[in-house]
Amino acid sequence: MLAEQQPLLRTKGLTRRFGGLVAVSDLDLEIRPREILGLIGPNGAGKSTTFNLISGFYKPSAGELFVFGENCTGRSPLAISRLGLVRTFQHGSLMRSMTVGDNILLGTIHGVRGSAQRRARVAETAEMLGLTAYLAEEAGNLPHGLQRLVSIGIAFAARPKLLCLDEPLTGLNQTEVANTLAVLERIRDEFSCSVLLVEHNMKAVMRVCDRIVVLHHGQHLATGTPSEIRADQKVIEAYLGHRHEH
Numbered sequence: 001m002l003a004e005q006q007p008l009l010r011t012k013g014l015t016r017r018f019g020g021l022v023a024v025s026d027l028d029l030e031i032r033p034r035e036i037l038g039l040i041g042p043n044g045a046g047k048s049t050t051f052n053l054i055s056g057f058y059k060p061s062a063g064e065l066f067v068f069g070e071n072c073t074g075r076s077p078l079a080i081s082r083l084g085l086v087r088t089f090q091h092g093s094l095m096r097s098m099t100v101g102d103n104i105l106l107g108t109i110h111g112v113r114g115s116a117q118r119r120a121r122v123a124e125t126a127e128m129l130g131l132t133a134y135l136a137e138e139a140g141n142l143p144h145g146l147q148r149l150v151s152i153g154i155a156f157a158a159r160p161k162l163l164c165l166d167e168p169l170t171g172l173n174q175t176e177v178a179n180t181l182a183v184l185e186r187i188r189d190e191f192s193c194s195v196l197l198v199e200h201n202m203k204a205v206m207r208v209c210d211r212i213v214v215l216h217h218g219q220h221l222a223t224g225t226p227s228e229i230r231a232d233q234k235v236i237e238a239y240l241g242h243r244h245e246h
């Protein structure tokens, strides 16, 4: 198989139990180069657990995780991030009392050598996110939507090959959502970076994702393009028929 056709990430039978509860069960999924993959499902479906398993924050109870072809099962989050998989956190990952520029600089620490190169990376990242005018502002003073973009900026400053975003649209207004989706498309198209998007905003997921994986009760329910998922009877019954946005 040609390198560019290999999935960036693949799970095989990935399982995580918490006591008697199986939060993720026997999950096979793959993330391909240059795609935005949505991970959706009702509350408690296992999305966050999957996200934590993929980024190394949880160890699987069973199954395997391959990142860029390497077996990463049981590896630490730092070891996995050094391969080029970077994640954000549901409630943002920024330092409120630091400037936007210094926040983005944090994201360059492991991946970029030399202060001039780091400054250039911060400037390029800020430009890409539309944050150049705010570089000297304290991050905590920015509107919520811009703070969320700064969190993406910190993660993207490392120039990952796979960017994993945990509910990046929560609390954003329509303009901010549209803005963030445009950023995700640029990340995919201009930097050839894949994005894993865990998100409850279905309209946004349907608009921006190339493919979508649906979980239900910790199990894989469906995978497909947005139009395939919208038309999937199992998905409509389990999820899309109800309104689970929050």
Ligand SMILES: Nc1ncnc2c1ncn2[C@@H]1O[C@H](COP(=O)(O)OP(=O)(O)OP(=O)(O)O)[C@@H](O)[C@H]1O
Pocket: 018, 021, 022, 023, 041, 042, 043, 044, 045, 046, 047, 048, 049, 050
């Ligand atoms: N650390 C934990 N300890 C015990 N149970 C957990 C833990 N994390 C998750 N669970 C349980 O695992 C199941 C899956 O939870 P998870 O948070 O992965 O779902 P989710 O799809 O992300 O939900 P939401 O949309 O509400 O964020 C739930 O029943 C949850 O209560």
